[in-house]
Amino acid sequence: MVIHTQKETLVKALSFRNKNEKIGFVPTMGALHKGHISLVAKALEENTLVVVSIFVNPTQFNNSADLEKYPRTPEDDISLLKELNNDIIIYLPEISDLYEGSVLAKSYNYGGLENEMEGKHRSGHFDGVGTILDKFFRIVNPDTAYFGEKDFQQLQIVKKLTAIEKLPVKIIGCPILREPNGLAMSSRNKRLSPKQFDEATLIYKTLEEVQAKFRTTSIADLNALVAERFLQNPHLELEYFEIANEKTLKTAKRKNKSSKYRAFIAAFAGNIRLIDNMPLN
Missing domain, CATH: 3.40.50.620 (HUPs)
Structure with a gap:
């Protein structure tokens, strides 16, 4: 109805x-x-x-x-x-x-x-x-x-x-549902060209890398790593990357064992804005 x-x-x-x-x-x-x-x-x-x-x-x-x-x-x-x-x-x-x-x-x-x-x-x-x-x-x-x-x-x-x-x-x-290449499903994905759709998998791959290295790498170093990954790819422009406390959403400068953290990314493929996130611990 x-x-x-x-x-x-x-x-x-x-x-x-x-x-x-x-x-x-x-x-x-x-x-x-x-x-x-x-x-x-x-x-x-x-x-x-x-x-x-x-x-x-x-x-x-x-x-x-x-x-x-x-x-x-x-x-x-x-x-x-x-x-x-x-x-x-x-x-x-x-x-x-x-x-x-x-x-x-x-x-x-x-x-x-x-x-x-x-x-x-x-x-x-x-x-x-x-x-x-x-x-x-x-x-x-x-x-x-x-x-x-x-x-x-x-x-x-x-x-x-x-x-x-x-x-x-x-x-x-x-939970987030993802395309076969890892890109988070979104209505905005319909506006992506086939090339942009393939390139946008960088967002997911970067979050996976941050998740894998979170326990052993400082937040400052992870921020630098993400910036470098996007600089290496001319097809995606990073708007922001932040590691934040899941409860307060405040940007984390250092880790606290009693807190849960999540990584957040917003990036542009041309003029199409994409967001994604992933739990870290």
Whole structure:
């Protein structure tokens, strides 16, 4: 079933809520791939009703060209979801229905999580993410919502959002799915040329090397190693590499045995921005 308005979605969700059925929610921006489908499959396993939203949210883009070029394949997405399970509720809203004439993001204080990594390079991005998810959570009223760990910082932000807004939804993080060459699955991969797709495996290979050397190599030396790997490849431009504390997302200067760390990369293949991350210990 494809639904286009808040009212339709709310009515459908309430009918299940009145039966005490579990509702799972998978918010997406469309251009669905196997990574998205793995989230939906997990939601189907754990809930009676699953709602999947397809909406390219304008308030989380700080680059108008990126917003314009973001891949949109609604017909293919709907077919893919119906093939998986014909009972999925597909929520395909219009901007006017969600933002009601004012396409503006609310401002959130995520306790500093918003100021790290993506927050440094995409001004206002997490305000836009919080704004749309707050709207979706109140419309769908799910028990659980599913997010991929490729956007690990976003995952932590969403958990914080539910605490700030006192939203009774459990946030489930799901593992990164990868292409055969190791590249993290992403809707943006559809914009890569075959050559760029092959070259982008450097991101994964570099993270693997950092993971393998993390125990015996200083963070400063690992930072230098990553910079060198990207300097050797003229087809990819490194935007940032950071080793950060998994909980606080603050950049690590040195290791602490009691902390968990993760490596994060953002890089450009031409004008296509790719991100990835990997746990280190």
